Amino acid sequence: MAFSDEIITWYNQHKRDLPWRHTRNPYVIWLSEVILQQTRVEQGLPYFYRFLTHYPDVISFAGAPEEEILLHWQGLGYYSRARNMHKAAKAVVAEYDGIFPKKYEDLIRLKGVGEYTAAAVASFAANEAKAVVDGNVFRVLARYFGIDEPINSSKGKKLFLGLADDLLDKVNPGLYNQAVMEFGAIQCKPKHPDCANCVLRLDCRALAERRVNQLPVKIKGKASRNRYFNYFVVTMGDRLLMNKRGTGDIWENLYELPLIETPYLMDVRELASIQEVAECFGKGADLRLVAGPVKHVLSHQNLFAQFIAIDVQDEIIGKKMKWNYVFMKDLGTLAKPKLIYSFLEEYMVE
DNA sequence: AAGACGGGGGG
DNA sequence: CCCCCAGTCTT
Numbered sequence: 079m080a081f082s083d084e085i086i087t088w089y090n091q092h093k094r095d096l097p098w099r100h101t102r103n104p105y106v107i108w109l110s111e112v113i114l115q116q117t118r119v120e121q122g123l124p125y126f127y128r129f130l131t132h133y134p135d136v137i138s139f140a141g142a143p144e145e146e147i148l149l150h151w152q153g154l155g156y157y158s159r160a161r162n163m164h165k166a167a168k169a170v171v172a173e174y175d176g177i178f179p180k181k182y183e184d185l186i187r188l189k190g191v192g193e194y195t196a197a198a199v200a201s202f203a204a205n206e207a208k209a210v211v212d213g214n215v216f217r218v219l220a221r222y223f224g225i226d227e228p229i230n231s232s233k234g235k236k237l238f239l240g241l242a243d244d245l246l247d248k249v250n251p252g253l254y255n256q257a258v259m260e261f262g263a264i265q266c267k268p269k270h271p272d273c274a275n276c277v278l279r280l281d282c283r284a285l286a287e288r289r290v291n292q293l294p295v296k297i298k299g300k301a302s303r304n305r306y307f308n309y310f311v312v313t314m315g316d317r318l319l320m321n322k323r324g325t326g327d328i329w330e331n332l333y334e335l336p337l338i339e340t341p342y343l344m345d346v347r348e349l350a351s352i353q354e355v356a357e358c359f360g361k362g363a364d365l366r367l368v369a370g371p372v373k374h375v376l377s378h379q380n381l382f383a384q385f386i387a388i389d390v391q392d393e394i395i396g397k398k399m400k401w402n403y404v405f406m407k408d409l410g411t412l413a414k415p416k417l418i419y420s421f422l423e424e425y426m427v428e
Numbered sequence: 429a430a431g432a433c434g435g436g437g438g439g
Numbered sequence: 440c441c442c443c444c445a446g447t448c449t450t
Contacts (some may be wrong), residue, residue: 110445111445111446112446113445114444114445114446115444115445115446115447116433116434116435116443116444116445116446116447117434117435117436117444117445117446118436118437118443118444118445119444119445120436120437121435121436121437121444122445153434153435154434154435155433155434155435155436156433156434156435156446156447157433157434158432158433158447158448159433159446159447162447162448189447189448190446190447190448191447192446192447192448193446193447194445194446194447195445195446195447198445210445212444212445212446213443213444213445213446214444214445215445230430231429232429255445256445259445260445262445263444263445268438268442268443268444269438269439269442269443270439296442296443297430299430299431299432300430300431300432328432328433328434329433329434330433374434374435375434375435376432376433376434376435377432377433377434377435378431378432378433379432379433415434415435416434416435
């Protein structure tokens with residue numbers, strides 16, 4: 079049997095029942111695909127339902143404020159996905175009269191829609207013959223064909239893209255695409271794939287050569303850098319000083335506590351002596367460590383965060399333009415990174 | 429071509 | 440601790 083037929087037969091017997099597999103609505107499929115970028119199904123599922131409930135169609139999505147979309151996205155990570163989705167939704171309303179496109183060539187022009195997502199939406203919603211190549215597909219192909227070209231090199235990407243196109247079932251591209259990804263997720267897993275019971279075991283090159291656990295090959299990225307975040311807990315009555323993050327760094331447009339970053343971990347005594355603290359809060363301020371340092375790991379950074387309570391005489395306004403007092407009861411309406419809302423939940427509840 | 433961008437789960 | 444996850448964008 080052909081590769082695609084084996085995969086599809088396997089899929090029909092083993093597929094999970096996932097909500098986005100019951101629709102051909104390109105908007106709904108796009109929603110699911112962006113949520114699932116670099117994200118496990120179990121983690122993305124509640125967000126998929128949440129977004130579908132709040133924004134049942136692309137018109138409502140486009141009409142929502144970015145802050146609200148970010149709030150619903152809170153905790154999912156890679157927040158540029160949410161910001162780009164908003165831009166894409168507005169573009170669909172403006173350029174396609176609110177009719178979500180199904181063609182690869184249209185989809186690929188939308189913000190946040192790359193080759194994978196465009197192929198996924200086009201093939202699932204309109205059965206367009208475009209092969210998806212995600213982490214699952216890379217792994218399945220690398221193993222089945224015994225390819226040791228790194229999947230994240232330019233050469234490797236080209237190689238796997240071409241291979242995926244050759245293997246694509248041209249009659250049922252949507253079904254095949256679903257199938258090969260599901261096969262990678264359930265059968266040809268990264269660790270401990272169940273090769274003994276695999277329908278492709280007789281033709282799998284990696285298995286024949288005992289190289290399954292060495293494939294796919296991936297070039298390692300750069301090591302993470304360490305950063306030291308000193309967050310200040312500044313209250314005034316029933317209000318808390320908050321900061322909206324800008325561009326050019328992590329957590330763009332999300333809210334956090336007032337932050338002073340230092341080149342290394344300082345204790346509160348040393349912190350109290352530095353110029354920036356004096357500029358922001360006045361000289362000789364009384365600092366109390368409330369929590370931390372806690373380590374918070376991002377994809378390319380290790381954050382070491384301390385939370386420091388401080389009593390200020392005067393209202394802090396204008397020293398840092400983006401610092402503003404927010405009513406405690408309204409904190410829930412602000413999109414915050416996990417590090418921040420975890421702290422707030424633990425220490426700011428009455 | 430290489431880095432940056434979150435957060436969670438598993439070994 | 441390291442790797443991986445239904446990737447994309449920027450430099």
